[in-house]
Amino acid sequence: MHLTYRHRDRPIVLDVNRTGDARFSVTVDGHTAHEVRAQMLDPSTLHLVIDGQARTIRLVRIGQSYHVAIDGSVYVLTREAGVTAAGAGVLAAPQIFAPMPGKVLKVLVDEGQEVQAGDGLLILEAMKMENRIVAEAPAVVRKLHVSEGQMVDGGEVMVELEYQTAPS
Amino acid sequence: MFSKILIANRGEIAVRIARACREMGIASVAIYSEADRTAPHVRAADEAVEVGPPPSRESYLNIEAILAAARTTGADAIHPGYGFLAENAPFAAAVHNGGLTFIGPSAKAIAAMGDKTEARALVAAAGVPVLPALHNPPADPAGLAASAQRLGFPLLIKAAAGGGGKGMRVVRDPDELPDAFAAAGREAEAAFGDGRLFIERYLERPRHIEVQVLADAHDHIVHLGERECSVQRRHQKIVEESPSPIVGPALRERLTAAAIVAARSVGYTNAGTVEFLVSPEGEFYFLEMNTRLQVEHPVTEWVWGLDLVHEQVRVATGEPLRFRQDDLRPRGHAIECRVYAEDPAENFLPRPGRIVLLQEPQGPGVRVDSGIRADYEVPVHYDPMLAKLSVWDVDRDAARRRMITALREYLVLGVTTSLPFLIDVLQHPAFAAGDTHTHFIEEHFPRWRHDGSQCELAAIAAALHTVLAAAATTGSAGVRAFAPTPWQTLGAWRLGQREP
Numbered sequence A: 001m002h003l004t005y006r007h008r009d010r011p012i013v014l015d016v017n018r019t020g021d022a023r024f025s026v027t028v029d030g031h032t033a034h035e036v037r038a039q040m041l042d043p044s045t046l047h048l049v050i051d052g053q054a055r056t057i058r059l060v061r062i063g064q065s066y067h068v069a070i071d072g073s074v075y076v077l078t079r080e081a082g083v084t085a086a087g088a089g090v091l092a093a094p095q096i097f098a099p100m101p102g103k104v105l106k107v108l109v110d111e112g113q114e115v116q117a118g119d120g121l122l123i124l125e126a127m128k129m130e131n132r133i134v135a136e137a138p139a140v141v142r143k144l145h146v147s148e149g150q151m152v153d154g155g156e157v158m159v160e161l162e163y164q165t166a167p168s
Numbered sequence B: 001m002f003s004k005i006l007i008a009n010r011g012e013i014a015v016r017i018a019r020a021c022r023e024m025g026i027a028s029v030a031i032y033s034e035a036d037r038t039a040p041h042v043r044a045a046d047e048a049v050e051v052g053p054p055p056s057r058e059s060y061l062n063i064e065a066i067l068a069a070a071r072t073t074g075a076d077a078i079h080p081g082y083g084f085l086a087e088n089a090p091f092a093a094a095v096h097n098g099g100l101t102f103i104g105p106s107a108k109a110i111a112a113m114g115d116k117t118e119a120r121a122l123v124a125a126a127g128v129p130v131l132p133a134l135h136n137p138p139a140d141p142a143g144l145a146a147s148a149q150r151l152g153f154p155l156l157i158k159a160a161a162g163g164g165g166k167g168m169r170v171v172r173d174p175d176e177l178p179d180a181f182a183a184a185g186r187e188a189e190a191a192f193g194d195g196r197l198f199i200e201r202y203l204e205r206p207r208h209i210e211v212q213v214l215a216d217a218h219d220h221i222v223h224l225g226e227r228e229c230s231v232q233r234r235h236q237k238i239v240e241e242s243p244s245p246i247v248g249p250a251l252r253e254r255l256t257a258a259a260i261v262a263a264r265s266v267g268y269t270n271a272g273t274v275e276f277l278v279s280p281e282g283e284f285y286f287l288e289m290n291t292r293l294q295v296e297h298p299v300t301e302w303v304w305g306l307d308l309v310h311e312q313v314r315v316a317t318g319e320p321l322r323f324r325q326d327d328l329r330p331r332g333h334a335i336e337c338r339v340y341a342e343d344p345a346e347n348f349l350p351r352p353g354r355i356v357l358l359q360e361p362q363g364p365g366v367r368v369d370s371g372i373r374a375d376y377e378v379p380v381h382y383d384p385m386l387a388k389l390s391v392w393d394v395d396r397d398a399a400r401r402r403m404i405t406a407l408r409e410y411l412v413l414g415v416t417t418s419l420p421f422l423i424d425v426l427q428h429p430a431f432a433a434g435d436t437h438t439h440f441i442e443e444h445f446p447r448w449r450h451d452g453s454q455c456e457l458a459a460i461a462a463a464l465h466t467v468l469a470a471a472a473t474t475g476s477a478g479v480r481a482f483a484p485t486p487w488q489t490l491g492a493w494r495l496g497q498r499e500p
Helices: B011-023 B040-044 B063-073 B089-097 B107-114 B116-125 B141-151 B174-192 B249-264 B297-304 B308-316 B396-409 B419-427 B440-444 B455-474
Strands: A002-007 A010-020 A023-028 A032-042 A045-050 A053-062 A065-070 A073-079 A081-083 A089-091 A095-097 A102-107 A120-126 A129-134 A139-144 A157-163 B004-007 B027-033 B047-052 B077-079 B155-159 B169-171 B197-201 B207-215 B221-233 B236-242 B270-278 B284-290 B333-340 B357-359 B366-370 B385-393 B411-413
Touching (some): A002 B455, A032 B455, A045 B455, A053 B411, A073 B419, A073 B455, B004 B063, B011 B308, B063 B089, B116 B284, B141 B197, B207 B284, B221 B297, B221 B440, B249 B284, B270 B308, B297 B308, B297 B333, B297 B366, B297 B385, B333 B419, B385 B396, B396 B419
Parallel strands (some): B004 B027, B004 B077
Antiparallel strands (some): A002 A010, A010 A023, A065 A073, B155 B169, B155 B197
16 A cells, blocks of 8 residues: 655655554655554554554544654644545645545546646545546656556555656 | 632633632532533533623623623622633622622722732832833933933833833844834834833843732731743743742742732732742842732642632631741742643644544643643634643752653644643753743744654554554455454453464
């Protein structure tokens, strides 16, 4: 699973792969790899063992952001993607991932196609609503990872873009 | 003794007073605005009466509605807390005229100390040092220069009618005086329609030190030592402590004696605070007297082993103080931090919002005076102070460490708070050394942001929460669906068996 968060102006790119029951390998920004055991003690408490070091972390999700308490500080991490019901959508990362589990209703682009900001990439049905996933900036569709009718997990990469200008 | 007290306030102080009433076997009545129907202080009291719409002017400052609430509920006394109507002489008089007891000083004493210029003249006449000031500075440049020279530089020009920094100028160089004086006059004229100015001596890096006094109606008065409240932002205290790290026995003797003289000069009764500015050389000057319970009273309670609200209630019933000065001994050191819903990285702008998760610190010597709870919307209509955290320990450094530990334990998620900033203040070497003054924050934290060094860990936590939550709702990926059981919430223990 591929996830991008933004803390202030820093994007943090994570690849999370399950390696066993409650065990994951987590790569940060494509280079730092961690072995993590994770367990949710209650909806706002996570018990993590990261490379052998145990931490209990309190966090809540508010809208598209996580508020994470660590050593008396609160880190606000915003998911680098969001969708609204059919119509507008906002995306930023070059990897377009499913914001939630759902079904790909329609793929609107082909590999190699140029898209403009606001152009629809695909329509994802999730939570009983059709969500139009759009490009945030002019880009070329580099790779399609999904096809119509396919079920996707939350966080799964669906499309990879190559931006022609960096998204603001 | 009273049978029922109406608490004319909200937030943590109303909760704290309701608790004191219960301890004393007195029933309590809360008042609340439409915005505060679900506020914790409403639940803390035995009864509650709605007094008006959200704006303070129509609710917590609505004298008529508050007196009506007292009559309806059969209260025989009113505790005003701090802020709102606490220093409003007409309110104190109206309470008295309505046949109720105002838990505080007389309306006359409130009025005498309420006019800041008059109060200074009054205490100066009683022999308390005040900052040298010139109230009717001459208009001609030569006369102005001569008078200024007699006062001594640096000087502070202030608008007679004003406040909020309008018409205020610090003048360090005599050559700058004429221009600064003219500019301040224009600014005051524009802001208040009154260009009158006065000049007083300006203290560089002063400390704000105040003395708690407690007086009964039988001519007994005691002091409860000093509090240092120099760490301020936007002219508001955020960290307070007792005793002051720079006040030794000799200075304490002089400060507390001056405070008692000031209180006696207006025939003061009940709890009150005499505020002083103290120069780095240890000279002190009367600033004002606060004729009420202070926000920061818990540090005094920690060190002197008294409950000031209990004492206020006893004094208001006419009981004499049960102790004399010689019976009282301070012990150890206490620090208080005010926790606000505000963003220290954005000029301390208020940040109201919904508190999603709340866990208050605990442990020996830790006290939380709180006006919030989890799943609570901090209203936009009132002061954004959420709670006060205070700690006690045997000496200053131990108390400082205990405070840092408690601040780290304090969990408020959902609204931005001053907690991370407070940790950095308490950890700052200048604070640790007791080297504080009223410009401490501007000097040491001009552009504060929390260091953000753990953002990767935070991102890992967010990512795994997303993965586990998704797995829990879809039941997919072979990850055990989340179902909190008592065994999981108990923490890390095993019953002779490996985790399944």
